[in-house]
Amino acid sequence: MNSADLGRRVGVPSTALFTDQYELTMVQAALKAGTADRRSVFEAFTRRLPEGRRYGVVAGIGRVLDAVENFHFDDEMLAFLRDQDVVDGPTLDYLADYRFSGDVWGYPEGEVYFPGSPILRVEGSFAECVLLETVILSILNHDSAIAAAASRMSAAAGGRGLIEMGARRTHELSAVASARAAYIGGFDTTSDLAAGFRYNIPTVGTSAHAFTLLHDSERDAFRAQVDSLGRGTTLLVDTYDVTEAVRTAVELAGPELGAVRIDSGDLLLVAHRVRQQLDELGATGTKIVVTSDLDEYAIASLAAAPVDAYGVGTQLVTGSGHPTCSMVYKLVARAGSADPADELRPVAKKSMGAKSSKGGRKWAARRLDDEGVAEAEVIGTGSVPQELAGRQLLVELVRGGEVVAREPLDAARERHIAARAGLPLSAMQLSRGEAVIPTEYV
Structure with a gap:
């Protein structure tokens, strides 16, 4: 080892x-x-x-x-x-x-x-x-609270992917500890590079709305991302019009498009519509990732939706209402x-x-x-x-x-x-x- x-x-x-x-x-x-x-x-x-x-x-x-x-x-x-x-x-x-x-x-x-x-x-x-009392309790109370929340979210996800993305919602050192605890509790990846570096947790991440807004058009933004990161990248499709964004994404990346991310709106309804549109466009292998203030209850409510992975931030790193044990x-x-x-x-x-x-x-x-x-x-x-x-x-x-x-x-x-x-x-x-x-x- x-x-x-x-x-x-x-x-x-x-x-x-x-x-x-x-x-x-x-x-x-x-x-x-x-x-x-x-x-x-x-x-x-x-x-x-x-x-x-x-x-x-x-x-x-x-x-x-x-x-x-x-x-x-x-x-x-x-x-x-x-x-x-x-x-x-x-x-x-x-x-x-x-x-x-x-x-x-x-x-x-x-x-x-x-x-x-x-x-x-x-x-x-x-x-x-x-x-040793204080430092032991500081670590166990925090990490166990995050792991318990992660475990509940993992159970609710029913085998679908889970991405820890709470670094911007907590103290920078807590973010690293939270990613570690979330991985123990059932999350698959983290957006936090410090956690990836220190604990060898797989890291993921592509772009935010700011990247789309930087460019003169959504098409230009998508083209730049695909040219840089490849067709298997994940494109964020809810900056403007979701239907138009999905159409543009598949035009540019083809059926090899890795995933689309939805970060707002009625996630259950939008996920069904996006799945149908992707399939009609031939992108049957393209996955759907949803984010937007999720917790275990929101994840459970999306069990019937054609969602492949969930990204969770605030509710995870705050213990989903219970930040200490x-x-x-x-x-x-x-x-x-x-x-x-x-x-x-x-x-x-x-x-x-x-x-x-x-x-x-x-x-x-x-x-x-x-x-x-x-x-x-x-x-x-x-x-x-x-x-x-x-x-x-x-x-x-x-x-x-x-x-x-x-x-x-x-x-x-x-x-x-x-x-x-x-x-x-x-x-x-x-x-x-x-x-x-x-x-x-x-």
């Missing part, structure tokens, strides 16, 4: 300041109290799925591994913390030598999850684990010292209401029915029941501070396809509902 299979991790800066100040002040206080080195277990999980969602999608694990690997404080960062009086001298000395040396286990990327699923388990000293990162167990032989003691927040959590270092497994369909997410803190031993979900990601589980992005994409296929059919319904399988604690 070459490095390109795993994505280009070139020029990755330190992630140490992608954090909240209180992570560092907790370390300072713990160092002074003599508790910073207590062996600890933190878990990332969500107490509930976003309203109406039936399952979640784990995305961002590969980026978390990069973040952990690159979490270190350089001289400039330490000078900033000193100048701003964020932490004291002994804490700065600790941070100067910081490298995560613990272990991380988690759901593999592309897997589905449910309320309470221990998506990531981080083990080490309190200080080294707590410092509300994951949290909680201390669930700790020892009284750094001694590996010291027993881990379950700890948990006991506040009233929905913010309470369950203590203990957890395992997770998915129980299947007689037909191999998921029927429950089972979570426990003791021994794994024998009947579930082969269905455990957490895998080792980092051992002694060293990443041990890098994989090609396509592996996560394929895993998600398999995981989604293993859920009850009702998981694919776009109607609002509760988690498609229950979470059981044993």
Whole structure:
């Protein structure tokens, strides 16, 4: 496996300041109290799925591994913390030598999850684990939200092509992460070249309305594009009159015309008319791509239309109404010292209401029915029941501070396809509902 299979991790800066100040002040206080080195277990999980969602999608694990690997404080960062009086001298000395040396286990990327699923388990000293909280949650909350939206859109598309094209609708770095998460969730290509460069996601793109408006006529614009990009290009046909544009497109490119793109109007009606016109003109192999503020519901409404691919931007990169998964990162167990032989003691927040959590270092497994369909997410803190031993979900990601589980992005994409296929059919319904399988604690 070459490095390109795993994505280009070139020029990755330190992630140490992608954090909240209180992570560092907790370390300072713990160092002074003599508790910073207590062996600890933190878990990332969500107490509930976003309203109406039936399952979640784990995305961002590969980026978390990069973040952990690159979490270190350089001289400039330490000078900033000193100048701003964020932490004291002994804490700065600790941070100067910081490298995560613990272990991380988690759901593999592309897997589905449910309320309470221990998506990531981080083990080490309190200080080294707590410092990672913010950056881990930043990545998992964002990427998993995008992947879940992408998965719903993929299910709605029913095998038709999906193009991620949201780069202009979000922060430039979020755009790259969104393209990666969307690919895991079932999208086929991206318009974002940075995502293509970093993660080897196939890229696509031809022209916008501005290119047509640049030229003296639509015919001139189409001719210029075909001469430059070939007959297999995709021509945008809704700048002026769609019927006339389709006629001109086929005249210039012939039946070899790759595709036409429709970006406005009643997409269902226009797609039917364009398909009929293309067929009558002999361009039976020319595909139809539709764009224009699509989401999973709009895609589902076009199931009966002769559409070959959908381009999705705004709704995808904003999680289709749910831009975060509300994951949290909680201390669930700790020892009284750094001694590996010291027993881990379950700890948990006991506040009233929905913010309470369950203590203990957890395992997770998915129980299947007689037909191999998921029927429950089972979570426990003791021994794994024998009947579930082969269905455990957490895998080792980092051992002694060293990443041990890098994989090609396509592996996560394929895993998600398999995981989604293993859920009850009702998981694919776009109607609002509760988690498609229950979470059981044993």
